[in-house]
Each structure stands twice: as structure tokens, then as C-alpha cells.
Amino acid sequence: MKKYSEMSREELQALKEQLDQQYAEIKAQGLALDMSRGKPSAEQLNLSMDMMNVLANGAELKCETGVDCRNYGVIDGIPEAKRLLGEMSEVDPEHIIIYGNSSLNVMFDSIARSMTHGVMGNTPWCRLDKVKFLCPVPGYDRHFKITEFFGIEMINVPMHEDGPDMDMVEKLVSEDPAIKGIWCVPKYSNPQGYTYSRETVERFARLKPAAPDFRIYWDNAYSIHHLYNDQLDFLVEILGECAKAGNPDMVYKFTSTSKVSFPGSGIAAVAASKANLADFKTYMQTQTIGHDKLNQLRHVKFFKDLNGLHAHMMKHADIIRPKFELVLETLDRELSGLDIGEWTKPHGGYFISFDSMEGCAKRIVSLAAEAGVVMTGAGATYPYGKDPKDSNIRIAPTFPTLEELGKAAEVFVLCVKLASVEKLLAE
């Protein structure tokens, strides 16, 4: 394969004609495919169907301390659910609060609480002139939307294979007391699928923030979401590292079963120091009488323990691994050596991150949409939706069927080629 960048103008023009024709043919097929959101497929959801049965037909609805899970009470989670999500989070149950159906909601509420009430006695952020967050990029659009919604200034930090640029993080965090947090998806990151290295986690734990209320928002959304039995990424547990480093209160860990059981009907949790949990509780005790304990019980009865969770996740992996492989094979086959794109090869999580030539991402996504394939919006992986290079595209292979995905991937690589040729011709 000849690199596009080495082609003559004539070669590019000939190529473009050929690609235009292929594109017209594909467009004529009237496809309606979606590679935009990190949603499990119906086949994956079927894995948890027995969860609908575990509380049926007169099952015991008391938790292990004898509390009737049908009634009010137990604001921070039933003990067996704390144990289950504690195991999943690799922390002691006493460092866990169980929440409702969405860890995103808990992150949002944590920012909202910090705005109106401050963090552990510090000045409420709404009374400060300026509040800033560090945002490893590309990253998760819904994180960035939360900080944007509260008027928090976001600063891009480049992501590498071993995590965010820690030189930059250390410098900024130690110098600027307006920096109150950083968004992290430390394992099988969204969208790259990178896992922070031991050194990165240790450097996080040893940060010396200028702001006493600086917190690491550690969204461990894909902690057990491996793709391969024999290639498990390993992430150092940060709560323990922070304690060792004398920063016990510096991190909030978030997790949920959204992509383990049912998105929207899972359970979420926070793991943090006891001082932080007390801070969370002052808010939640006024906010609610308690979360859905029956759903907590449902999860415990279905998964039982960490082994149950892992066994379940391997069934998920068996379904989504061929999808990741299909997309990666298509990218390899169609784009390798052309010098018009790079992409990640994750061992877990829900996404592949694709970087096109500079200035092509919006055009690729728009071409794909016109041909009936919805991609995550270009720019979505950056704060304010602004990708400075207009090159990053998040590919979400899990939701479509293999057949749909094959089609969608073909459309995608065609659009990459076309946009790249257009770009080179316009130079």
C-alpha cells in the first residue's frame, strides 16, 4: 500500500473518483447503523435475565442484618451490596457507599455538592471566582458536560498509553489552587482503552495539590470489563496508594454495574476515605431517605461475589470480543500503511479511539452519517466539544450485531479514506 501522503495529485484524483463511486454505492443502500454510544447489545443484556427472577415467587427480601429491603432505611447500602461492590472496587466495605442506578449521577452530585457546600469544610466553589478541572484528552464527553454545566474551566491534559501526562498534572495541580479536580477513567479508558501504569497511579497518589479540596475523580467504569481471559490489564488500587502517600482524602472512586447487569437498572457506588464518605453522607441524608435496596439485593443474589462477577464478565467478553476484532481487522486491512489514521487496540472497555489526519474527523463523521452510520460526534471526546486537531473519533463496537458492525466498519474506513483524499487534494 502506498501512503496517501506520497501520492501524486493525479494518483489522489484517480483514487478520489474510485472512492466517490464506492461511497455513492454504499449510500444507495440506505443503511441505518449506529457505532456511537457505549451500549451493550441485546445479547449481552440477555446474560442477566435471571436477575429478573431472583426476587420472584416469595424470595427472602431481607438483607443479612434482617432489614426488610422493601421498606425505608439503610441509607448507605445493605452490607452484602457494600461487600460486592467493595470487592469490585478492591476496597473494604466500610469505605463504600451504595447509590442509585447511575455513577454519573453520583459524580454530578459530588460537583453540585462542592459548588453549594464545599468539600470537607472548604469554601463552596460557587463563592470562588474561578474553579478549574483537568481533563485528560481525549476523554468521556459526559464528564466534560458536567464540569461545563457548572461553569468550571476545563484544561486539556494529553493522554498517553500509560495515562495522563503526569509532568503536566503535577505542575498544574501543585501551582494552581483553582484546580479542584481531574477526570480520570483509569482502566480501559474512554475512548482509548488505555490503563494507567503503576507509575502513573503512584504519581497521582503523591500529588501535592495547592488546593486542599482537590479531588481525583477516579471513574473506574471498566474495572472488570476485560476482552481477553489471558490479557488482563492491571490497575493499581489508588485509595490504598493515596493513604500510603499521606493523601487519604484526595480521591473519589466511582463504579457501577451499568455495563455488568443492566444500564439504567444497575447499582452504583463510591469508594473513598471515611472523612470523604462522611462529607458525601451529610448531603445524601438530606437528599433522600435511601436508594433502591431491592435492586441492591437483586444484584447480590444474582452475582453472589467477585467470582460471580468475573465469570459473568467473561460471558460479556465472549460476545463483544469478536466485535472489537472485526473492527480492528477492518481498520488493519483497509488503513494500515496509508498514513491516514491511527487507532488503539484495547484489552477491555467499550471503545476504540481513532485519530484521523488533522482536520478530518468532522468530515469523516459527517460522511458516515450521510451514508447511514451514526458515529459519536467529532469533538465529543474533548471539553467544550472542541478537538483542537479535529482528528479524534470514538468507535463504539458493542451495540450493533456482528453483521451490522461489519457493514458499519466498511463505511467508516471508506469515509476515512475519502476525507483524507479530500484533505490532501485541498492542500
Place this chain on the structure above:
Amino acid sequence: MKKYSEMSREELQALKEQLDQQYAEIKAQGLALDMSRGKPSAEQLNLSMDMMNVLANGAELKCETGVDCRNYGVIDGIPEAKRLLGEMSEVDPEHIIIYGNSSLNVMFDSIARSMTHGVMGNTPWCRLDKVKFLCPVPGYDRHFKITEFFGIEMINVPMHEDGPDMDMVEKLVSEDPAIKGIWCVPKYSNPQGYTYSRETVERFARLKPAAPDFRIYWDNAYSIHHLYNDQLDFLVEILGECAKAGNPDMVYKFTSTSKVSFPGSGIAAVAASKANLADFKTYMQTQTIGHDKLNQLRHVKFFKDLNGLHAHMMKHADIIRPKFELVLETLDRELSGLDIGEWTKPHGGYFISFDSMEGCAKRIVSLAAEAGVVMTGAGATYPYGKDPKDSNIRIAPTFPTLEELGKAAEVFVLCVKLASVEKLLAE
């Protein structure tokens, strides 16, 4: 029966000796009873057990528009759940958003949103020097805790049998732009069981608030929670009244199935104008990907429609009516004519409101606690926990068994007598 106030000192002293002895005997029984919180009893919860079955064994888990309720999507509620809670709220489904498991949480979030983002484009409350709420008293402690938590100044408004003192409400709301809201439990109010009259609702709808972002927090928690088939209180639907009066955006209506199905595992809803709902949605779209649609589906499959809800509530009534009657009979038999207390006789809801002689409520609750009967803390029904007359006590008869409740009611009336005699002797 002779009124205590007409007794001589000698009579009072003789009475006190007799009551002291009764109290000592009861205390010796080592009771452990609870009339403090508005919790359904286990027998009531059993009424909804079939809700654990309706999604089991391969039941259809798509909503009527074909969306898979197990996956992400549909942020404001599945159509059939909007219809069910719309019927319960007496509004069109297009004026409904379905939330998670707690309407208290939605009220809290509404205040939080108003603090950081303001109401429909108005100045965020956190940027104002002073924000005030009107609080009909006695009222619901958890409402008052929310406004207290956000540093909102609370102003007591006396409650009458037909609702809050509307002369006072009209005057304050029209004169003071710092007044941003009022807490209302308009039907079978907490704790009195009063229902606002037609005139009260109409006067609410015709308010001319000085603040454009003034909102009525209409917590219709007991809308279908009748005690008698033949004595249903009627509450005028306020959303329509507000629209008629040219104030379409002035009210947020809250409801939930917490005391219909399972507290903590029910579904909650807001009914409001479309402009208000749009305001709610800007917040919730950043806060969450969506609420638990499986639980919405569970409720719809179990209750089906408003008739199903009403039939179900009559089963609740059959269980709790004898409990209300037992407490009322005990109060009547033991306290009538003594001039040491007054109490309400509700047609629905979860509470009886008791007013002792001034300055006796704390003593009564403390005496009851010492004798093994937990009551709602004296003062809890007032903002900041401060009952200016120290006389109101909320009685919650639903949770104990009839046998326990009989015992608890006997202890309560004895404590009322004893505290009243003590008070008269100390004068």
C-alpha cells in the same frame, strides 16, 4: 371528666401520684415500640409482592414504543409510566417527567438546581444575599431540612383545616422578592391530615409573587392515600388552576409510589408546565443517562392504571384504618374533656397531629422514650426543629402491629397526662 385546669393543687398532686405509679409499672414492662416514622407495615408491603413477579420468567421488557427497558435511553420516562403517574397526578402525560425512586430527591435536586443555575433563566439563588421559603407549620421535617441545608431562611405560616393562612401567604409572597417558594403537602397533610380547600387552591393559583422565580412546591405525597371508601377528601388540581389564572409556571407537583408499592423501590414524578419541565431537563440531561426503566415497567405491569392504583390503595386502607381508629379511640377515651390536648382526625395520609398544652411536647416525647415508645422528636414538625409553643407531636400509626400500637397509644396518653400535671403543678 374534670378538666385538669380546673383541678385544685391537691387534686393535681393526688393525680400525679397515681400517674407516676402507672408510669413506673409501664416502664417496668421494658417496651420497645415505635410510632415515629411514616412507614408502611410489613402487611402493607405484602400487598405488592406480585410486583416481584411481573418481570420474571422471560416477561416482555420492552416499553410500548419498543424500547428495550434494560438498556440506556428514554431520559424522562417510558410512555406508559408517564400515563400511570399522570393519571395519579391528574395531569396529561406530556406534563410529566418520571424520576428515580424518591420524590424527596427530586425536590432536593430542584432546590440544588435553583441554587446553582437559577429557575428558568433567573439569577441563581447562590448569588443572592437572601433566599426565603414559606413553611406551613406544623409540616414535614424532611422538607424543612432541605431548605435549611441550603441556608434558605424559613418563615412559619400557620396551617388551618383548609390549608395555610392564605392572607399571610398572599401578603408575604407579593411583597418580598426574596421569597422563592413554599412547601405544601396539600392533601392529607403531614402531620395533620388536612386537605386544602377549593378556595385555598384557587388563592394559590392566583398569587402575584414579587419574585418571578417563586415556585409552589406541591408535594402531593398522599394523593390517593385515603382511609375510607366513603369519605374521600377532594383536592382541586393546581396545575390547571395556575394555567387558568395566568400563572402556568408557578407550581411544581411532586408525587411518588413510595407508600403505594415499596418505599425506596418506588418511582417518582414531577408534573409541571412544559417550560418548567424543559428547565428540569437541562439539569437531568447532564446529571444522568436515565432512570430505572425496568422499575417503571414493573409498576405499570403491576398497577396497570388508575383503577388498579385505587383498588390497591383500598387494600392499604383496610390495613391501616383500624390502626388510626385505635389511636383515635384511645385519645378520645383517655383525653377527651381534660383540656390537655387536641388532635386531628384525618381521612387519609399517614399521620395524626397532636397538640399538647404549651411547653409539654418535649417532655411527653421524652417520657414516652423512657417508657420504650419512640415518637417523632418534638419540634421536628417545625423549621429548625423549633416549635415555638413546644406543643406539636406527630403520631405515625402505620408501622406497628395493632397490638403494639394499642400498647404504644396507652403509653402516649399516660405521658400526656403526666407531663400536663407536671406543668400545672409547676405554674
